Amino acid sequence: AQKVTQAQTEISVVEKEDVTLDCVYETRDTTYYLFWYKQPPSGELVFLIRRNSFDEQNEISGRYSWNFQKSTSSFNFTITASQVVDSAVYFCALRVGANSKLTFGKGITLSVRP
Amino acid sequence: ETGVTQTPRHLVMGMTNKKSLKCEQHLGHNAMYWYKQSAKKPLELMFVYSLEERVENNSVPSRFSPECPNSSHLFLHLHTLQPEDSALYLCASSFGLVDEQFFGPGTRLTVL
Numbered sequence: 352a353q354k355v356t357q358a359q360t361e362i363s364v365v366e367k368e369d370v371t372l373d374c375v376y377e378t379r380d381t382t383y384y385l386f387w388y389k390q391p392p393s394g395e396l397v398f399l400i401r402r403n404s405f406d407e408q409n410e411i412s413g414r415y416s417w418n419f420q421k422s423t424s425s426f427n428f429t430i431t432a433s434q435v436v437d438s439a440v441y442f443c444a445l446r447v448g449a450n451s452k453l454t455f456g457k458g459i460t461l462s463v464r465p
Numbered sequence: 466e467t468g469v470t471q472t473p474r475h476l477v478m479g480m481t482n483k484k485s486l487k488c489e490q491h492l493g494h495n496a497m498y499w500y501k502q503s504a505k506k507p508l509e510l511m512f513v514y515s516l517e518e519r520v521e522n523n524s525v526p527s528r529f530s531p532e533c534p535n536s537s538h539l540f541l542h543l544h545t546l547q548p549e550d551s552a553l554y555l556c557a558s559s560f561g562l563v564d565e566q567f568f569g570p571g572t573r574l575t576v577l
Binding site: 355384386388393394395396397398401442446449451452453454455456457458 | 513515521523565
């Protein structure tokens, strides 16, 4: 069975602070895919990144960076110099092999105060 | 229109009503999905369609009935719902079943 744990439920930071959102996953499969989605107040989930299990390279995209560590089954997301527009719920998700089903974590509510 | 659109954005219905949610994707994708998002719970996958064929039905009550007339449109027909069915219903699409999914803005459903 697959499982995604986002232990942090709510995080509040002041603008320009760096913030890391944690994601721990569980699966026995060797081929899997990890995702991060952002859900702003408008409701739609915005795709941020996909990482497959064979690629442990960290990724940076502007102020966003992701740290994939298979040894600890973690796929953490860091926002550098946070902005008010980063306020949203962030979901980590896991898909295994060729299965289409995404297993989502419960999400982390990030509030960035001016 | 671009991306994934959903109508209506908000819906209030009584337990005896029949209503339908509509999803349309303009991305040329072949797979479409319905998710339910309840407060304090992870997103729950309800249905998956690939090339208009249903490929997954995750033990969803029969009061929810999906329809996929073509690869661009997906409906969720609702009848005799319960108050606990109140949630945000999200539609998503992807090029193939293993590709990243793109979501619509959702329909906020309230069942009285």
